[in-house]
Amino acid sequence: MAMIDAAMMGTVSAEMQAVDAPFGQALLALGKARADVVGLSADLSKYTDILPFAQAFPPRFFQTGMAEANLMGIAAGLARVGYTPFVTTYGVFASRRAFDQVAMAIALGRQNVKIFAFLPGLTTPGGPTHQAIEDVALMRALPNMVVIDPADAREMMQVVHAVAAHDGPAYVRGLRGVVPTVLPASYQFEIGKARLLRDGTEVGLISSGIMTERALQAADLLSARGVSAAVLHASSLKPFDTEAVRALARRVPAILSIENGTVIGGLGSAVAESLAVAGSATPLTMLGVQDQFPVAGSLNFLLEKYGLTPAAIAAAAQRAVDAAGRTPAREG
Numbered sequence: 001m002a003m004i005d006a007a008m009m010g011t012v013s014a015e016m017q018a019v020d021a022p023f024g025q026a027l028l029a030l031g032k033a034r035a036d037v038v039g040l041s042a043d044l045s046k047y048t049d050i051l052p053f054a055q056a057f058p059p060r061f062f063q064t065g066m067a068e069a070n071l072m073g074i075a076a077g078l079a080r081v082g083y084t085p086f087v088t089t090y091g092v093f094a095s096r097r098a099f100d101q102v103a104m105a106i107a108l109g110r111q112n113v114k115i116f117a118f119l120p121g122l123t124t125p126g127g128p129t130h131q132a133i134e135d136v137a138l139m140r141a142l143p144n145m146v147v148i149d150p151a152d153a154r155e156m157m158q159v160v161h162a163v164a165a166h167d168g169p170a171y172v173r174g175l176r177g178v179v180p181t182v183l184p185a186s187y188q189f190e191i192g193k194a195r196l197l198r199d200g201t202e203v204g205l206i207s208s209g210i211m212t213e214r215a216l217q218a219a220d221l222l223s224a225r226g227v228s229a230a231v232l233h234a235s236s237l238k239p240f241d242t243e244a245v246r247a248l249a250r251r252v253p254a255i256l257s258i259e260n261g262t263v264i265g266g267l268g269s270a271v272a273e274s275l276a277v278a279g280s281a282t283p284l285t286m287l288g289v290q291d292q293f294p295v296a297g298s299l300n301f302l303l304e305k306y307g308l309t310p311a312a313i314a315a316a317a318q319r320a321v322d323a324a325g326r327t328p329a330r331e332g
Helices: 022-033 051-056 068-080 091-097 099-107 135-140 153-165 211-224 242-249 267-278 299-305 310-323
Strands: 018-020 037-041 061-063 084-090 114-118 146-148 170-173 178-180 195-198 203-207 229-233 236-238 255-262 284-289
Touching: 018 022, 018 153, 022 037, 022 051, 022 153, 037 051, 037 068, 051 061, 068 084, 068 091, 068 099, 084 091, 091 099, 091 114, 091 135, 091 170, 135 146, 135 170, 135 236, 135 255, 135 267, 146 153, 153 170, 153 178, 195 211, 203 211, 203 242, 203 267, 203 310, 211 229, 211 255, 211 310, 229 242, 236 267, 242 255, 242 267, 255 267, 255 310, 267 284, 284 310
Parallel strands: 037 061, 037 084, 084 114, 114 170, 146 170, 203 229, 203 255, 255 284
Antiparallel strands: 018 178, 146 236, 195 229
């Protein structure tokens, strides 16, 4: 069931504080507390925010060069002898390029490797070669693999410590550089749990990763038009909080899933599976990249093109409400 905190209900403050390199900060603190933690990168230490760890603990950092398959194999070997490896690279390299090694060297033997994959989904202007839109689908399909898509700097830092405490492999979509804080101070991440950030009665918005900020903004737009929208943040994509989804479906006549990646095999699929297995008749609209490779472009351009801006989400939610037979929203 979704974890609900009264202090988290309602609109999140627009005054968001940014955090510089939240992953790097959290890993550095973890490295100081635990000597078993080691870091690895594939020639991207500067661009995946693991450089502070590398500089602080040179003997505990391994630079493999642009050899992602070897990166995963080395990490698995380190885990086998008692270390807790934190691996960083870009999402396309961690998922597409090294998938066999992740599956066979890490997931199959349930090795204690934590993979932090940066530039997820539409967050890179590099086009199809660099847009990891299918990484969640690939990693969700692997037995033993935990899959997490954090929303902001606060959650990113919490996730580092949560996966370190988890015995087994984890795949985390990384947020690098200066990362905004979207979630309230009372927020607490937990593997396998979703959080109801805002309650509502007419439509449910279920989001993960950077799309949670847009879902909250869309809920504000809907509220201004008289539509009551709930926002369920589901950053733990595996294990997935099916009961939270089903509980929301029992209270609202329509649901939208909103994700930064393909709707095939990702959050939308997890929501659909939760509803179908429960025999729920609540209609679902899946927002994200449809069955196509995205074009190159800035994040704002891509969000606009693929209908993932707050305004586009609100419009889709309005259509879902109207289709479910609710009273049309007031103009203005």
